Amino acid sequence: MEFLKRVCSEHSDGRLCDFCESHPWVGPESERIPQPIPDPKNPPHYKSVFCTPVRNDDGSRRDPDDWQPRAQLKRLFNSSEITLNDTDAIKEYATKFAVDEKYVRSYLEHLTTLRLKESIRSTQSQTDKSKRDLKRYNEYDWLDMSLKGIATTNCQRT
Ligand SMILES: [Zn+2]
Numbered sequence: 557m558e559f560l561k562r563v564c565s566e567h568s569d570g571r572l573c574d575f576c577e578s579h580p581w582v583g584p585e586s587e588r589i590p591q592p593i594p595d596p597k598n599p600p601h602y603k604s605v606f607c608t609p610v611r612n613d614d615g616s617r618r619d620p621d622d623w624q625p626r627a628q629l630k631r632l633f634n635s636s637e638i639t640l641n642d643t644d645a646i647k648e649y650a651t652k653f654a655v656d657e658k659y660v661r662s663y664l665e666h667l668t669t670l671r672l673k674e675s676i677r678s679t680q681s682q683t684d685k686s687k688r689d690l691k692r693y694n695e696y697d698w699l700d701m702s703l704k705g706i707a708t709t710n711c712q713r714t
Pocket residue numbers: 561562563564565572573574575576577
């Protein structure tokens with residue numbers, strides 16, 4: 557975790573905590589270490605830490621993960637702005653975020669698999685539920701269920 561003196565004022569209406577109040581900066585005030593940003597003029601490198609801004613143009617703090625390749629790819633994937641079949645979008649993304657195309661692809665494959673698994677699970681649970689709903693009283697093996705001790709649980713399901 558990163559701690560920076562006087563940043564507590566950003567979270568509590570401009571007030572400083574007791575520690576920052578009683579321990580001011582001795583030397584020049586320091587800023588946080590900025591999250592890296594790819595350098596479009598020198599792909600696939602990142603900008604020097606000295607040229608990377610800590611804040612947005614309006615002085616507000618940059619969003620967390622604003623240039624984090626996985627986080628941003630996941631966001632685009634979830635909003636359907638990029639898919640595995642979209643070669644142009646993948647190329648563009650790889651250049652913009654300074655990552656190898658194959659890693660963009662493999663992460664997209666991973667996200668696609670997760671989505672597929674999720675849809676299989678929800679379809680399966682839907683099927684299970686409708687099967688359960690359609691089951692009639694005499695289709696249950698009541699003796700077996702009471703011996704296994706699951707009869708009460710099943711009865712409570714409606
Ligand atoms: Zn503080």
